[in-house]
Amino acid sequence: MYQTRRVTMALCGVILCGFCVGMLQKANLGVDPFTCFVTGIANLFSSTYSTFYLILTGSLLAVVLILRRHYIGIATIFNLLLTGVMADFMHGLLDTVIPHPGLMVRGCLMLAAIVFTCLAAALYFTADLGVSAYDALALIAAYKYQLLPFKYCRIITDSICVLVGLAFDVTLGIGTVITALFMGPLTQWFRVNLAEPLLTGGLRPAD
Template sequence: MYQARRISMALLGVILCGLCVGMLQKANLGVDPFTCFVTGIANIFSSTYSTFYLILTGALLILVFVLRRHYIGIATLFNLFLTGVTADLMHNFLDALLPHPDLLVRSGLMLVAIVFTCLSAALYFTADLGVSAYDAIALIAAYQYKLLPFKYCRIITDSCCVLVGFIFNVTLGIGTVITALFMGPLTQWFRTNLAEPFLASAQHPA
């Protein structure tokens, strides 16, 4: 039961993350920091987002493999194959449901997406079956090298990504700022208060 719950948490976390990406795209009020970073690097070379997403994610995976291969696992594969698909599905669904949302609706979509993105990250971090290459960087800094608590490591990595995007002409929005500053602390809250107790209950049932 314990292992099945870990796999379920990883799968749910990745699918939920993809759905939230689609919501942020529809809200159009600023992308997440890693998307901002990839877009900025792609702008340097006048290339596409998808091309440099593969290049940069591949480079980060190599780095993670060298530093802490423990973070590469089935959830990493879930991320690779499911996040984009679920994001597109959600975006297409919202396009059909809300073809011309006003600012209030877009703001609501953004806030809901940010909150559930943090929940999704907490689920697959706690499942400990592998995470995305980008997520692994803050985890390695916090838990292997103990540079700072995780929430501060995540703020630093997110802020660096936003800075790169800004320098290389990526349009930023309030959603970018919120995710850069608050995803780390909110993810940690969900992990401590929801994800870890949920997993522990499978290991030590009442």
């Protein structure tokens, strides 16, 4: 039962994360760094996000398998196969339902996507069944090769992603800033007050 719960949480977290990427793309008020990178490369080749998410994440996964396979698990595979597809599905659905959203609707989409991304991350990380290939890069640099502390390795990888996105017409904005500043604390809140109690079999109230 415990293992089934972990797999279910990881799967739900990955699917929800993909939906949130599609919402952020539709809001067009800024996306997270890796989404920025993938979207930029997809723009370069006039292709879809899901196609290049699979290609780029698969390439990174091969690197991680060579350098530190410890970080690879079933959640990594869920991430590789589902995130891009779910993002394109949600973006397409929103294009059909609200083809030309106003600024207020876009703002609501952005805020909802950020909150649910934090919930998704809490489920995904609490399940502890592997990390995404992109997340593993900074972990490897920091803990295997001890190049710099993790936070600086992550800043470097995120900065490279943002620069690539900027080079290929990806919109950066308030969503990017909010993601950078608030995702960590909000993810931790969801992890302590929702994900961990779910994993252990019972919800507890927030402190």
